[in-house]
Amino acid sequence: MSEDLQTLQRRLADFAAARDWEQYHTPKNLAAALSVEAAELVEIFQWLTPEQSAKIMTDPASAARVEDEVADVLAYLLQFCGVLGIDAAAALAAKIERNEERFPANRPSRHSPE
Amino acid sequence: MSEDLQTLQRRLADFAAARDWEQYHTPKNLAAALSVEAAELVEIFQWLTPEQSAKIMTDPASAARVEDEVADVLAYLLQFCGVLGIDAAAALAAKIERNEERFPANRPSRHSPE
Amino acid sequence: MSEDLQTLQRRLADFAAARDWEQYHTPKNLAAALSVEAAELVEIFQWLTPEQSAKIMTDPASAARVEDEVADVLAYLLQFCGVLGIDAAAALAAKIERNEERFPANRPSRHSPE
Amino acid sequence: MSEDLQTLQRRLADFAAARDWEQYHTPKNLAAALSVEAAELVEIFQWLTPEQSAKIMTDPASAARVEDEVADVLAYLLQFCGVLGIDAAAALAAKIERNEERFPANRPSRHSPE
Numbered sequence A, B, C, D: 001m002s003e004d005l006q007t008l009q010r011r012l013a014d015f016a017a018a019r020d021w022e023q024y025h026t027p028k029n030l031a032a033a034l035s036v037e038a039a040e041l042v043e044i045f046q047w048l049t050p051e052q053s054a055k056i057m058t059d060p061a062s063a064a065r066v067e068d069e070v071a072d073v074l075a076y077l078l079q080f081c082g083v084l085g086i087d088a089a090a091a092l093a094a095k096i097e098r099n100e101e102r103f104p105a106n107r108p109s110r111h112s113p114e
Helices: A005-017 A027-045 A052-053 A060-084 A089-101 B004-018 B027-045 B050-054 B059-084 B087-103 C003-018 C025-046 C050-054 C060-084 C087-102 D003-018 D027-045 D051-056 D059-082 D088-102
Strands: none
Touching: A005 B087, A027 A060, A027 B027, A027 B050, A027 B059, A027 C025, A027 D027, A027 D051, A052 B027, A052 B050, A060 B027, A060 B059, A060 B087, A089 B004, A089 C060, B004 B059, B004 C050, B027 B059, B027 C025, B027 D003, B059 C087, B059 D059, B087 D088, C003 C060, C025 C060, C025 D027, C025 D051, C025 D059, C050 D027, C050 D059, C060 C087, C060 D027, C060 D059, C087 D003, C087 D059, D003 D059, D027 D059, D059 D088
């Protein structure tokens, strides 16, 4: 994993340890927290048209809210990976390689990444 | 953002462009897809005790499934940030600084990050 | 709650008891399972345009999938309410009354139910 | 569907029509809103132990919050079913019958409802 993600992951771990929050950070709880934050991101867009959603960052208040939820999602993802010893960036690199075989670029395919 | 995340984000963007999938990748749709992948991570843990959840990586099949869902969550997070021009690592660094002020380490506090 | 919902709730409770699944059915686990099923419903629509989503029931395979996920969401909602002694229909009736005061019909308002 | 659910579904439809909210109520948006409300239910439990989660209704403030989220989940489920013409109770009854065949009570089985 990159230096930056490692640094962030370490800061999050230190933050939790300093507040005695590690007891709450089971993989099960962190996965749930990650899904809750992802839903808060969805909530921002739930009543918007596709076109409105593409312009979300032009409104400063909405932009700040989106960035805040992105931060929360990444925070729980890194904490989840931290307690389980997973290298998220390496997992994604491996997945991209698998997908390049599953979905050849020169053949038509419906969108169905997962 | 770190070189590695930037590289992954670029590979995901190229992958989508080569398959003409960009039309599907509105921020609204990518946020929904992110939440679906986060739920697939939750699903792995939904009937496990906290103790069982902590040992999930000792079973190779479960470990592979967890890493696969982590990859999917990070993939959609990076694609979401890519279409909106958000630097996820910078957003998280800023959030950690805000949280260090909101939740001082030397005062007792219930866990309630969001 | 209506007779029908009560009957369904009882059948679900008997089904779980006969398979010794009650041990898994903590409110926390059932809430997670409910959210996973809701995400599976979202997944059906994630790449569709609003217009395509409105026609989902015209495709028999998609219609069956939607009905299946609706059944799962209702099943976990009823089981969640069953273990906690909540009358979901009464809770909703009370909520509608509160919302009728919060969102008067004769005044313009942005959509923001929650 | 039972009279009660039908009545609630009708009240929700009238409520939306009176506020000109029908334009937002595509199946895609309602599925997303349902998943957001389910996540808000998960959020209440995310840091609790299984034992704490079983006692959630003994705290009046938590009990009110749980009932409120249950109402929201049921509201969006009924609105989703309303726009698509789905009878949720009938879909669940059919699913229970299928599950009774898939998971015979007299044979041991891991929990895996979906």
